Amino acid sequence: MDIAQFQAYGYFILIAILVLALYGYIYHLYTVRKDSDGHDYEEYSNMALNDDITDTPVSELSKENKK
Amino acid sequence: MENRPLEYDYTVAKMFMLTTIVLGIVGMLVGVILAFELAFPSINTILGSGLAEYTNFSRLRPLHTDAVIFGFTLSGIFSTWYYVGQRVLKVSMAESGLLMFLGKLHFWLYLVGVAAVVVSLLAGVTTSKEYAEFEWPIDIAIVVVWVIFGMSIFGLIGIRREKSLYISVWYYIATFLGIAMLYLFNNMEIPTILGTSAAGESGIGAWYHSVSMYAGTNDALVEWWYGHNAVAFGFTVPIVAMIYYFLPKESGQAIYSYKLSLLSFWGLMFLYLWAGGHHLLYSTVPDWMQTMGSIFSIILILPSWGSAINMLLTMKGEWQQVAASPLIKFMVLGSTFYMFSTLEGPIQAIKSVNAIAHFTDWIVGHVHDGVLGWVGFMIMAALFHMAPRVFKREIYSKSLMASQFWIQTVGVVLYFTSMWIAGITQGMMWRAHDEFGNLAYSFIDTVTVLHPYYAIRGVGGLLYLTGFLMFAYNMYKTMSARPVEESELQSASPMGA
Numbered sequence: 001m002d003i004a005q006f007q008a009y010g011y012f013i014l015i016a017i018l019v020l021a022l023y024g025y026i027y028h029l030y031t032v033r034k035d036s037d038g039h040d041y042e043e044y045s046n047m048a049l050n051d052d053i054t055d056t057p058v059s060e061l062s063k064e065n066k067k
Numbered sequence: 068m069e070n071r072p073l074e075y076d077y078t079v080a081k082m083f084m085l086t087t088i089v090l091g092i093v094g095m096l097v098g099v100i101l102a103f104e105l106a107f108p109s110i111n112t113i114l115g116s117g118l119a120e121y122t123n124f125s126r127l128r129p130l131h132t133d134a135v136i137f138g139f140t141l142s143g144i145f146s147t148w149y150y151v152g153q154r155v156l157k158v159s160m161a162e163s164g165l166l167m168f169l170g171k172l173h174f175w176l177y178l179v180g181v182a183a184v185v186v187s188l189l190a191g192v193t194t195s196k197e198y199a200e201f202e203w204p205i206d207i208a209i210v211v212v213w214v215i216f217g218m219s220i221f222g223l224i225g226i227r228r229e230k231s232l233y234i235s236v237w238y239y240i241a242t243f244l245g246i247a248m249l250y251l252f253n254n255m256e257i258p259t260i261l262g263t264s265a266a267g268e269s270g271i272g273a274w275y276h277s278v279s280m281y282a283g284t285n286d287a288l289v290e291w292w293y294g295h296n297a298v299a300f301g302f303t304v305p306i307v308a309m310i311y312y313f314l315p316k317e318s319g320q321a322i323y324s325y326k327l328s329l330l331s332f333w334g335l336m337f338l339y340l341w342a343g344g345h346h347l348l349y350s351t352v353p354d355w356m357q358t359m360g361s362i363f364s365i366i367l368i369l370p371s372w373g374s375a376i377n378m379l380l381t382m383k384g385e386w387q388q389v390a391a392s393p394l395i396k397f398m399v400l401g402s403t404f405y406m407f408s409t410l411e412g413p414i415q416a417i418k419s420v421n422a423i424a425h426f427t428d429w430i431v432g433h434v435h436d437g438v439l440g441w442v443g444f445m446i447m448a449a450l451f452h453m454a455p456r457v458f459k460r461e462i463y464s465k466s467l468m469a470s471q472f473w474i475q476t477v478g479v480v481l482y483f484t485s486m487w488i489a490g491i492t493q494g495m496m497w498r499a500h501d502e503f504g505n506l507a508y509s510f511i512d513t514v515t516v517l518h519p520y521y522a523i524r525g526v527g528g529l530l531y532l533t534g535f536l537m538f539a540y541n542m543y544k545t546m547s548a549r550p551v552e553e554s555e556l557q558s559a560s561p562m563g564a
Binding site for chain 2: 025037043045048058059061
């Protein structure tokens with residue numbers, strides 16, 4: 001096997017892995033409602049709607065650190 | 068001082084708003100001049116043959132493309148980043164002296180870069196690579212500006228209060244990373260002064276000249292990997308970032324499906340980088356690469372429409388807002404033009420369609436329904452939304468904005484319809500032949516036939532420029548319009564009559 005063939009196989013395998021990762025992620029999004037932090041994905045829209053500096057964050061970073 | 072409540076600091080956002088407007092006027096004005104030069108060639112020497120060097124089509128063309136891409140659009144991206152970034156991360160730039168310094172440095176170095184680009188392009192100093200015309204000293208300056216932009220993004224993310232990154236922030240990060248990678252690889256070049264020719268000469272050419280590190284087909288491949296993804300990470304990704312923030316905010320509606328926004332984001336990231344090969348169909352690049360470019364271009368419809376439909380559905384049950392607010396009109400039509408051009412692009416990337424479309428005006432039409440209808444509309448809408456918040460004043464005139472919307476929409480429609488007809492006519496005429504295989508038409512035959520469409524395109528461009536000047540005037544007058552209270556800025560922007 002010369003280098004060009006080796007590259008071609010490597011390239012194909014890379015695409016296959018990326019496709020699997022993408023479809024895996026799509027399936028994951030399709031099957032779960034909340035992310036690993038326990039937030040409903042749709043809650044994150046509020047990050048734009050309630051974006052004054054005094055508004056409460058959807059998930060506050062400083063609280064996270066204090067734990 | 069102690070008791071002053073914390074506020075978002077829009078100093079840098081305002082600076083970039085100014086360059087968005089000024090460079091938009093420059094880029095679009097040059098575009099209109101170019102359109103009329105194509106329709107009426109005598110305009111090429113309008114200032115006399117002595118100055119023809121500076122007024123002819125070929126000298127001005129890169130100035131048009133680079134002013135609208137790297138001037139108007141990039142400024143719009145920077146300006147909205149310094150606005151949206153703070154708000155969705157819930158952190159003010161006033162909280163960090165370093166970030167404030169970096170933001171201002173970003174602006175001033177960018178301005179130096181812009182000046183260098185304008186002067187060098189007008190002087191005819193160019194690498195002659197499309198959308199990458201800048202010579203190596205300017206390339207280095209641009210890399211520095213970009214690194215500072217990255218430091219601003221990640222610096223702000225570093226001190227954020229909101230743990231999760233809003234979808235727009237992901238898109239801004241992708242813009243930063245995507246363009247950094249593309250720009251570096253495509254602009255790999257060697258100053259000629261450092262090289263030695265085959266005959267043994269050294270120190271060739273002016274100190275600022277360079278040659279690409281790639282040759283022949285490889286150079287073309289890298290160039291179009293860059294060129295097409297400049298569209299991806301300059302005209303698509305950051306503009307999607309804007310609409311995901313500004314449309315929900317202005318309409319007061321949550322994104323129709325946040326999950327769909329995540330899915331479309333990763334889909335777009337996965338697919339876009341492979342599609343550039345469609346610029347090289349029927350060329351000397353390997354056949355499998357051309358086919359891959361076509362296939363990835365066609366699948367790209369999915370994530371593109373995912374975002375566009377998500378935006379249109381965000382307006383579900385709230386369509387009266389589209390009728391009532393010219394600002395929402397800009398965004399909804401922008402999203403529609405995004406759907407339209409992301410359907411048109413894949414169609415053009417099909418090999419058999421490309422056989423007619425390649426090198427014709429249809430391609431120019433495609434680019435412009437995307438940039439005028441989607442990029443331009445969205446950036447103007449973003450600035451309109453930002454203006455009352457950064458100036459604490461209502462938008463000067465709603466009716467002026469509505470008139471601008473219709474004038475520009477007619478302009479875009481004239482532009483792309485004329486280019487469709489011109490492009491397909493051109494494509495058909497170039498390939499027409501008689502029974503013996505002799506070409507049926509000479510080049511000048513096509514030029515004669517296309518003249519009226521070129522004139523219509525010029526008028527379309529002129530209408531769009533007129534609308535843009537109305538936008539600039541409206542923004543200027545907003546700075547001294549009626550002051551507004553914080554409570555008026557929750558969602559729909561306050562507008563004067």
